[in-house]
Amino acid sequence: MPKTIPNPLRGQILDLGVPLPCDDARGVETLLGRCPAYRQTPLVQVPQLAARTGVAEVWVKDESNRMGLGSFKALGAAFAIAREASTLGNAGPSALSGRTYVTASAGNHGLSVAAGAALFGARAVIYLSKTVPHAFAERLRAKGAEVVIQGETYEDSMAAAMEAASVQGWTLLSDSSWQGYFEMSYRVMEGYLMLAEETVRQMSVPPTHILLQAGVGGLAASAAALFRKAWGDAPVMIVVEPEYAPAIQQSLVAGRAVDTAGPVSNMGRLDCKTPSLIALAGLARDADLACTITEDEATEGVRVLVELGIETTPSGGAGLAALIAGLDLSPDARVLAIVSEGAA
Numbered sequence: 001m002p003k004t005i006p007n008p009l010r011g012q013i014l015d016l017g018v019p020l021p022c023d024d025a026r027g028v029e030t031l032l033g034r035c036p037a038y039r040q041t042p043l044v045q046v047p048q049l050a051a052r053t054g055v056a057e058v059w060v061k062d063e064s065n066r067m068g069l070g071s072f073k074a075l076g077a078a079f080a081i082a083r084e085a086s087t088l089g090n091a092g093p094s095a096l097s098g099r100t101y102v103t104a105s106a107g108n109h110g111l112s113v114a115a116g117a118a119l120f121g122a123r124a125v126i127y128l129s130k131t132v133p134h135a136f137a138e139r140l141r142a143k144g145a146e147v148v149i150q151g152e153t154y155e156d157s158m159a160a161a162m163e164a165a166s167v168q169g170w171t172l173l174s175d176s177s178w179q180g181y182f183e184m185s186y187r188v189m190e191g192y193l194m195l196a197e198e199t200v201r202q203m204s205v206p207p208t209h210i211l212l213q214a215g216v217g218g219l220a221a222s223a224a225a226l227f228r229k230a231w232g233d234a235p236v237m238i239v240v241e242p243e244y245a246p247a248i249q250q251s252l253v254a255g256r257a258v259d260t261a262g263p264v265s266n267m268g269r270l271d272c273k274t275p276s277l278i279a280l281a282g283l284a285r286d287a288d289l290a291c292t293i294t295e296d297e298a299t300e301g302v303r304v305l306v307e308l309g310i311e312t313t314p315s316g317g318a319g320l321a322a323l324i325a326g327l328d329l330s331p332d333a334r335v336l337a338i339v340s341e342g343a344a
Contacts (some may be wrong), residue, residue: 001326016282018182021282022190025197030251037067043202055333059287064342071108072339079191081116096122100170104158109175114145127157147200158257176216176276189222196226206231207336211319213240215272217279224286238289240322242267242339247275251289296326316341
């Protein structure tokens, strides 16, 4: 059963020296309106899962086909790059010619950087750790990115990307934030708002509970900020993390950012041992509960979802895996969750 604790900071402003997450999707919507690849992703009701878990309703926002990249992260880095191009007054295919964007990735963020850079004539260099599957490196190369394999862990590859940015004068485009680095990651998180904005428009009645899986916390915090603005304090927001990487949960308990340690998780995109400061500040204010799930619970969750025709990964289905594993909700609960990536 998931291990769940109340957020002791709920409603408080945790001063971490960074801005709170944006909660206004209008800028994102304006830029996406010019993108031929943009389509609203579906929100679907899954009555079989509601019956199985003993709740009234389960609603799933399905990001598995977002903009041809198969993940919500298509909205993030690509938006940040497009916004930079728009501030130059040039949205053409050579708007950012001569610019190099560099990042580390454990998954889909790198694809978004690569796609955004290619749209505007920029170069993308993506650092991967040795644990990232070879097939993902090939997907990045197919998008025009240069791939560098360095380090045993995501943290190692991130350190290498930061050093390269400093030495080469490249633009570091991370989906996390820390002291002294938050402008670009703020924009990445702003891009994620479109997912939440679409969901609010698609739901005629607000949910009672919202499940938000978290790695560094960018998606969870962005969605929570907009959901609070739209729906107020009523929905119970639950952050779901791997038991091996409880960075948000432990940081909320400590009242400050905490570096965690643990084995490598099968929830690879959520296997982040340090929270994003912007995300932590937002979730301190907006999240009600923080819970962790085991590796076996994540695996079982994916198995059940596949039976129901929902193709995803342990990372993409972690929120629903918590529900399937026995998250204690009332029988009248109307649950909203995000399938954040497809199975590929």
